[in-house]
Amino acid sequence: MMKELSQRLLGPVTFALLALTIWLGLWVTPPDKVQGNLVRLLYVHPAVAWVALYVSFGTATIASCLYLWKRTRSWDMDRIAHCAMEVSVVFIILTLITGSIWGRPTWGVWWAWDARLTSTAILGVLALGYLALRRANDDPTLRAKRSAVFAIVSAINVPIIHFSVQWWKTLHQGATVFTSNRQLLVHGSMAWTLLISFVGFTLLFFWLLRARYRLEVERDAAYRAAFDEAVSLRQREGVL
Amino acid sequence: MIRIAWLVAKKDLRIEARSRVLLWQVVPFGAMALLLTGLALGPAHAGNSSAGPGLFYLVMLFVALLMINRSQVLESTPGTRASIATLGLDPAGVFLGKTLALCVELWVTGLVLLAGTVLVLHTALHGAFLALPSVLVTLGALAAAGTLYGAMTAGGEGAATLLPVLCLPAFAPLLIAGERAFSAALTHGGLWEWWVIVVVALVAYVGVGILLYGVLEES
Numbered sequence: 001m002m003k004e005l006s007q008r009l010l011g012p013v014t015f016a017l018l019a020l021t022i023w024l025g026l027w028v029t030p031p032d033k034v035q036g037n038l039v040r041l042l043y044v045h046p047a048v049a050w051v052a053l054y055v056s057f058g059t060a061t062i063a064s065c066l067y068l069w070k071r072t073r074s075w076d077m078d079r080i081a082h083c084a085m086e087v088s089v090v091f092i093i094l095t096l097i098t099g100s101i102w103g104r105p106t107w108g109v110w111w112a113w114d115a116r117l118t119s120t121a122i123l124g125v126l127a128l129g130y131l132a133l134r135r136a137n138d139d140p141t142l143r144a145k146r147s148a149v150f151a152i153v154s155a156i157n158v159p160i161i162h163f164s165v166q167w168w169k170t171l172h173q174g175a176t177v178f179t180s181n182r183q184l185l186v187h188g189s190m191a192w193t194l195l196i197s198f199v200g201f202t203l204l205f206f207w208l209l210r211a212r213y214r215l216e217v218e219r220d221a222a223y224r225a226a227f228d229e230a231v232s233l234r235q236r237e238g239v240l
Numbered sequence: 241m242i243r244i245a246w247l248v249a250k251k252d253l254r255i256e257a258r259s260r261v262l263l264w265q266v267v268p269f270g271a272m273a274l275l276l277t278g279l280a281l282g283p284a285h286a287g288n289s290s291a292g293p294g295l296f297y298l299v300m301l302f303v304a305l306l307m308i309n310r311s312q313v314l315e316s317t318p319g320t321r322a323s324i325a326t327l328g329l330d331p332a333g334v335f336l337g338k339t340l341a342l343c344v345e346l347w348v349t350g351l352v353l354l355a356g357t358v359l360v361l362h363t364a365l366h367g368a369f370l371a372l373p374s375v376l377v378t379l380g381a382l383a384a385a386g387t388l389y390g391a392m393t394a395g396g397e398g399a400a401t402l403l404p405v406l407c408l409p410a411f412a413p414l415l416i417a418g419e420r421a422f423s424a425a426l427t428h429g430g431l432w433e434w435w436v437i438v439v440v441a442l443v444a445y446v447g448v449g450i451l452l453y454g455v456l457e458e459s
Binding site: 037118123132133135136137145148149150153156157160 | 388392397400402405408409412444448452455456
């Protein structure tokens with residue numbers, strides 16, 4: 001009952017929170033002292049990056065680990081990893097686009113050879129590589145195992161992206177919301193908008209993941225039905 | 241595990257020694273690619289260019305892709321994988337053996353291309369000597385990563401084109417760290433932080449390979 005209710009509410013709550021983010025970000029919050037109205041893009045970019053790097057790539061990696069571990073191995077885990085990686089590609093591209101739009105007026109260029117930008121782009125190519133790897137193998141078991149190993153190995157890049165602004169002195173700013181001592185740096189309506197944005201985009205990920213997962217289940221069922229029909233047809237013809 | 245690794249490495253190196261693919265195809269390709277980088281820079285910039293270390297690693301990357309593909313092709317002859325599975329060889333040993341063989345091949349090519357960099361791009365000989373240990377470790381990490389990625393793509397549809405798509409982004413941190421270590425050796429700069437990245441990558445890829453190569457083989 002609760003599960004069904006939460007599933008039904010996921011979509012409306014997600015879009016309500018995203019609408020609230022847009023309203024707060026564009027009309028309620030004040031312009032920044034230094035960045036002016038450009039700060040409004042930051043109610044989207046960090047939240048999208050959070051989903052791209054940690055939530056979706058993390059989900060794909062955990063599901064891949066669970067698939068490889070024999071006790072928890074199931075096709076559901078493989079499907080979740082695949083769907084999460086697809087959503088991750090969308091969010092990584094959005095991260096790069098929103099970052100680029102912010103970078104042009106701030107840094108004067110659409111793209112800079114910055115450690116975080118470059119490592120995020122590399123993660124995007126790795127995620128695309130994961131999808132290419134899945135398409136290259138027809139055998140489902142082979143496909144699932146190879147892509148699971150690839151997802152786990154690719155996840156090494158996530159901590160590199162996270163710490164890149166500390167390891168290398170680059171253009172991209174370091175921690176903005178919290179200091180290293182966990183002190184909040186953003187206050188008032190700006191902080192609330194940022195929080196709502198993070199929750200909204202995280203829920204959007206789960207909503208997209210659920211929709212993509214359902215599609216994958218239906219596709220598998222259609223494939224199995226077509227296969228069974230072909231086998232029974234052959235049996236009727238006396239071939240098998 | 242070590243005994244199996246040694247056997248697999250000897251088998252791969254013996255095949256290379258007999259087929260002479262490394263000598264007559266891969267090394268000339270690397271030399272030609274190095275010459276082309278010089279042509280791309282132009283005569284005014286090719287000599288004494290600070291781009292030498294980067295170009296060396298770029299060419300090594302292309303050479304490594306060829307050799308990883310070659311290393312996997314050796315296993316793709318009919319019945320080879322089935323034979324390995326039937327013999328019950330420890331997959332970790334097979335991974336280490338293939339990595340070792342690939343590493344030796346990359347070292348041989350790397351030494352030739354390093355000499356080529358000194359000759360064609362006028363990289364300082366003393367600096368190249370100083371950079372040699374970091375080059376060997378970086379190529380070792382490339383071999384470990386390459387063996388792992390090669391096994392992922394082996395036998396799949398379009399394996400030859402899929403391999404670069406998977407490998408190049410994964411090799412990027414190694415390329416950066418290797419190039420920085422080489423440049424630091426030329427300018428007597430700090431080598432330490434780049435060494436750390438390369439060594440951590442080597443240990444990580446060898447560790448992951450030992451743990452997960454069996455999963456790729458059993459599939």
